Amino acid sequence: MFITEDFLLDTGWSRKLYHEIAADLPIIDYHAHLPPADIAGRKTFRNIAELWLGRGNAGDHYKWRLMRASGVPERLITGDADDRDRFLAFCRVLPLAAGNPILHWSHLELKRIFGINTVINAETGPRLWDEVNEQLAGMDTWSFLTQARVEVSCTTDDPADDLAAHAALARSDLSTRVLPAYRPDKAMRIDADAFPAYLEQLGRTANVGIDSFASLVRALTARIDFFHDHGARASDHAVDVPLPTTIPDDATVERLFARRLAGETLTAEERSGYVAALLLHLGRAYARKGWTMCLHIGALRNTNSRGLAVRGPDTGYDAIAEMTIAAPLARLLDALDSENLLPKTMLFCLNPTMNAMLSVLTGCFQDGSVAGKLQFGPAWWFNDHKDGNLEQMRVLASHGVLGTFVGMVTDSRSFASFPRHDYFRRLLCRLLGRWVEDGEYPADLDALATIVRGVSHGNAKSYFGL
Structure with a gap:
């Protein structure tokens, strides 16, 4: 684990x-x-993408830099792409970030704030989107x-x-x-x-x-x-x-x-x-x-x-x-x-x-x-x-x-x-x-x-x- x-x-x-x-x-x-x-x-x-990624010039530039370095297009980072697509793009590239504190921080945030122990990746992204957003609503x-x-x-x-x-x-x-x-x-x-x-x-x-x-x-x-x-x-x-x-x-x-x-x-x-x-x-x-x-x-x-x-x-x-x-x-x-x-x-x-x-x-x-x-x-x-x-x-x-x-x-x-x-x-x-x-x-x-x-x-x- x-x-x-x-x-x-x-x-x-x-x-x-x-x-x-x-x-x-x-x-x-x-x-x-x-x-x-x-x-x-x-x-x-409204959802985990707004919390984690923000939009425009208001958000987490640590995560933005990681996504840019992983080849993610800007529209999926700070642009006008659908929030779910932006979150899933982050989930796809996070496993590449071995040694980066964002890998640790993101999983600590899931565990400490939402009580979720799931590893973040392309496969788990859709389920995490639903589970976290359900909690964020309250x-x-x-x-x-x-x-x-x-x-x-x-x-x-x-x-x-x-x-x-x-x-x-x-x-x-x-x-x-x-x-x-x-x-x-x-x-x-x-x-x-x-x-x-x-x-x-x-x-x-x-x-x-x-x-x-x-x-x-x-x-x-x-x-x-x-x-x-x-x-x-x-x-x-x-x-x-x-x-x-x-x-x-x-x-x-x-x-x-x-x-x-x-x-x-x-x-x-x-x-x-x-x-x-x-x-x-x-x-x-x-x-x-x-x-x-x-x-x-x-x-x-x-x-x-x-x-x-x-x-x-x-x-x-x-x-x-x-x-x-x-x-x-x-x-x-x-x-x-x-x-x-x-x-x-x-x-x-x-x-x-x-x-x-x-x-x-x-x-x-x-x-x-x-x-x-x-x-x-x-x-x-x-x-x-x-x-x-x-x-x-x-x-x-x-x-x-x-x-x-x-x-x-x-x-x-x-x-x-x-x-x-x-x-x-x-x-x-x-x-x-x-x-x-x-x-x-x-x-x-x-x-x-x-x-x-x-x-x-x-x-x-x-x-x-x-």
Whole structure:
């Protein structure tokens, strides 16, 4: 049988730690992309194709990439083909994906959410279509959260958002706390064509006329206060450009900002200077609020111009970037630390060649005020697979303290993605169990249980103040 109760658990200690400690812990998913309006509106899914594949530019780009690589025509992926045909196309190609985490995740989702142990393939696809859809008819977005025992789910929200859906959820009977997270990427992308229009939108929302860099900072700070009142305790930034060797002063950034509003095109160096300066100001604001600053580093976005033009961003055309980040990032962190305004910070790494560098860098700014104040974030995106998760935990353990790690996140737009926490917990217990079996860690159940409970749930709750 595939995906047994002992899936990924290869020692007696790993099985003990998982089944007795990790399996039934609630979930804190502190970084995801679930639409809060879909949660507030208790969205339902007409069938498994909508849940798993979506359509257009709204769906699971992990599965889309797998299908494209298997030769499936786009009309059966994001196009106008019949939903049943799209689902069956996915079922046909999934058996080809040996070693791909989507093979594991899809079967875990069937088992954990729907109680179905069937192997997914061309033969079983038609039966799965009927069985899953029958259950989906009685489910909505709340069902996925409560069934998975999600204690807290943090969405990703623009500073200009009115957070009306979050306010509605706070008044609702949903047992899961759904909290916003602050993602000011549109304010950081000074080179975007829509940047001036976005400043107008943000200014109206913050009741601040934005005609300078200083006024932009005021507007963003006002929205941090608004988000904080709605439960936000973390920010999220995509660091997709190399940071500068020197952070420009405010007078220099004001001149850059004025030139951009006048319609000029800034150089790559000027754009990176603007990003660093804005991060410096926002980092100070986060520290004053007790927030965590999350930096997602190393994405090369929208590589396929034809795909981008047809389907838009976040549709499966991003890749791993090569960039020089160590010294510039250290300067940013040091600038904040020198003012005693370095917030709790998480460094997420898309390029695995940066793992050791970022993990070691976090140790340079620990100050004893918070356990794991700087975190080497979980295996993210293209690293979120068996080997990637194990390697991330090994690297973190080699350079820091695994027991202070705040654990994994789905980073997903799919309401079916919560079994990925189960996947991660099995790998955590596998790693610890192997160390015990190999004589590299004492056979101390209490100590091991403390690590497992913390990494799986408790550390995130404490770290983010949830």
